[in-house]
Amino acid sequence: MSGYNFAYLDEQTKRMIRRAILKAVAIPGYQVPFGSREMPLSYGWGTGGVQVTASVIGPEDVLKVIDQGADDTTNAVSIRQFFARTTGVKTTTRTDRATLIQTRHRIPETPLREGQIMVFQVPIPEPLRWLEPRESETRKIHALEEYGAMHVRLYEDITLHGRVATAYDYPVRVNGRYVMRPSPIPKFDNPKLDRNPALLLFGAGREKRIYAVPSWTSVKSLDFKDHPFTIEKWEQSCALCGAGDSFLDEVIVDDKGGRMFVCSDTDYCARRREPTR
């Protein structure tokens, strides 16, 4: 597309963001401040993720964009088209064929492999924000590893609901050091963060933070010894592909209360329904 630089951002900005990414990779889970730019989409629609993607994408990349696991929702389609137009790279909906995947709220069911990069859109990067509104203080807590109060929230959940009710954006400890918000992925996806072969990058545009989980880094969900971390389970299997191991969405199909459960990962579901050769 003429009139725009490759991947929309100017080269100086990309360099600045790459420096932030390098620092984030060097200190897993640490939130690196960066000079977030105005992007041609509004805050909350993935401005952080788009800037990270724009900074790491190259002409040889194959891009996949998902929103809540789906390739065909407005946000995913718009961002995919945006990069197709501004870079000319190939796009795909297949997890195994993509080299770069931007995501909102899910990690694909198909296991990632080494060499792939996953970019997460992050609304609120600070895991301590709910208990401490001051940024100066939360930074100090991170620096001094005073993470005890993080468990107060889990304690409250167990006390009030009998179990940890936090179902998404479930806090994790990265590499035994920094406590990190994994972005609003369901806790179902948390185990996929642990020792993942792909490079995981997180971008928060409004909050101007980038952080990362390098390949093969240990990521542990916070829990109590007598209330260990668990993931969601369903009694149903996917109504379309029959998968019993995927994250399911409940879909209302009529106005008489009819409903069905289907895979949230549309690519995974479609692959399973393809006739096997």
Next chain:
Amino acid sequence: MTPMPMTQVPLLAVRGLTKRYGERVGCLDVGFDLWSGEVLGLVGESGSGKTSVLQCLAGRLEATAGCADFFQRDGTIVDILRLPEAPRRRLARTDWAMVQQNPRDGLRMGVTAGANVGERLMAVGERHYGRIRREALDWLGQVEIPQDRIDDLPGTFSGGMLQRLQIARCLVTRPRLVFMDEPTGALDVSVQARLLDLLRGLVADLGLSAIVVTHDLAVARLLAHRLLVMKDGEVIESGLTDQVLDDPQHPYTQLLVSSVLQP
């Protein structure tokens, strides 16, 4: 930082503690020894510098000059006024505790009573829900809060209960030094009496050392073993509580003692 036999060293030795706010003086050349198991009262009118002393020692204000040697659990001595932030904050959540005048400043009002008591346990690494809960229940009992209130928000508690909850939250990790800033200041008289009883019992049972700031001489008489009387930032008289209150020497102390209203 040399280990010394426990009996010969005070828990906290303060010398020349001075805090200036620009031209104004918060406290000037304050010095005292606090021994293990001892409760020291800081009395004086508002603006006499009591709270400046307390805040400097608790690490909430930076002292202008002076030193305060603290005898740690491991037998070493550190100057807490010059301690880097990381070890000072570690001390603040293990060996020290701060009871605020307004319990709302010392509590997390958005989480249940049990979580408030359990927070310090979690902060020192406890990761077993059942044990945290048992300990919280035990402490609610010790501060005379009905145990069935453990899952209630502090906002539903009365003023006296809030203050007792704050005390349970502070003492759950068995600190060795407790700072109290007007612990009964916001309470009415009968509730005050009950809280003082409780504090006296806890201090005696646990062998706590405490520095209690108060303008209420009756509170000082009940809680403190020794008193420092402050005026305009300086210590003008010190001694055993009974001695200071029954036979005040300094004209200001005499004025202070004679100003107490008799019902």
